[in-house]
Amino acid sequence: MTTLSRLSRRPLLALAAAALLASPGLALAQARLKVAAIYTVPFEQQWVSRIHKALQAAQARGEIEYKASENVANADYERVMREYATGGNQLIVGESFAVEAAARKVARDFPKVAFLMGSSGKPQAPNFSVFDNYIQEPAYLTGMIAAGMSKTGKIGMVGGFPIPEVNRLMHAFMAGAREINPKVEFTVTFINSWFDPPKAKEAAFAMIDKGADVLYAERFGVSDAAKERGKLAIGNVINTQDKYPDTVVASAIWHMEPTIELALRNVKEGKFKAEDYGPYSMMKHKGSELAPLGTFEKKVPAEVMAKVQARQKDILTGKFTVKVDDSQPKSTAR
Missing domain, CATH: 3.40.50.2300 (Response regulator)
Structure with missing residues (x-):
């Protein structure tokens, strides 16, 4: 190859390199x-x-x-x-x-x-x-379902720590339950751990022994206790019904995607600033939802589900607002 032909190729190689760098795949990687x-x-x-x-x-x-x-x-x-x-x-x-x-x-x-x-x-x-996991809206709806499924009118609630993020979900759940049964009684326990399934399970057993037939599983371990004793459970944050098809009736589901996607977009565009992303966990932003009833679809009383669906519609249209109460919930069972 002559020196001239080698030189004539250089502009072509430069153009090819530029085109390669400009390709969508590499741009995305960069x-x-x-x-x-x-x-x-x-x-x-x-x-x-x-x-x-x-x-x-x-x-x-x-x-x-x-x-x-x-x-x-x-x-x-x-x-x-x-x-x-x-x-x-x-x-x-x-x-x-x-x-x-x-x-x-x-x-x-x-x-x-x-x-x-x-x-x-x-x-x-x-x-x-x-x-924050602002999922108090679906938590309210699961409370309605819990009261509708309870035969004893006694519900047990096991939480991690009594911090605002947990307290508000418990209060919303309790308010939803009272809409269906104003006389429902609650036993509330905090295990002071974010991840101790055996401790949560023991707390749930104690509630069952006192007559609770539905358990609010804010922590892992509660649904295991309900399953072993033939009781029902309400899930929180994730849907575990596939693991407990005869135990977990409903769950308040948290979707973090709207929050993460907004934060990533703001960082990428140089617009990230100090702000509260909590509201993006709410139902209107698709940050939370009431999980499908699945195996319990035909087991929850039709009149209860009609009230749940009406209340959900009111939440989404802004006609009804679930109260945020960050104070520590207390047991009401006598």
Whole structure:
């Protein structure tokens, strides 16, 4: 090959390289955001699983590079946050309930990194946004179903910690139950753990022994107790009816996708700021829903389901608002 012919090929090679770089696939790869998540519990824990699922979906679409750490001790949380922040991640997601001060300190030290944290507190300018599983609307609907299915009028409720995020769901559930049966009685217990199925199971057994025939399973382990004793359970955050087809009647489902997708878009467009993403977990944004009744579709009384469907319609049209009560719920059973 002559020197001239080699030189004549150079513009063509340059054009080919430019075309390759401009291809949609490579452009997408270059546009991928680096996202990290930090969880204090296992990926399979129901609350965390919804965040993890939404981020995995974004990764599968090619939008992000996703890294995550599970079972991070509270004492290590700040260190892991700093490692991810210094590692070039543009968005860090997690839950800061037990490490609020440390998480906010890290955010202040890295003002160019976006933080989206489950939190009971307010947003912190310029880069610390908060979110929450605002699923009190479907929780209200499941309470209606629970009261309609209870023969004893006694419902047991097992929660993790009495923090606002849990309390408001329990109160909404209780309010929904009272709409169907104003005389329903509740036994409420908190196990002071986010992931201790054996402890939750024992708490549920104690409630069954006191006459509860429907159990609100805010934590894993409760549905196992209900199944063993032939009682019913109401799920929370995820739908476990496939594992408990004769036990779990209904569930209030949380969809984290609307929240995650909005945060990713804001980061990508340079519009991320400190704000409350909690409302994007509500039904009108498709951030939550009442799970299909599945195996219980023909077992829930028709008159109860008619009231549930009417109430759901009122919620979606804005005619009815589920009250948010963040105070610790109390037992009412005598």
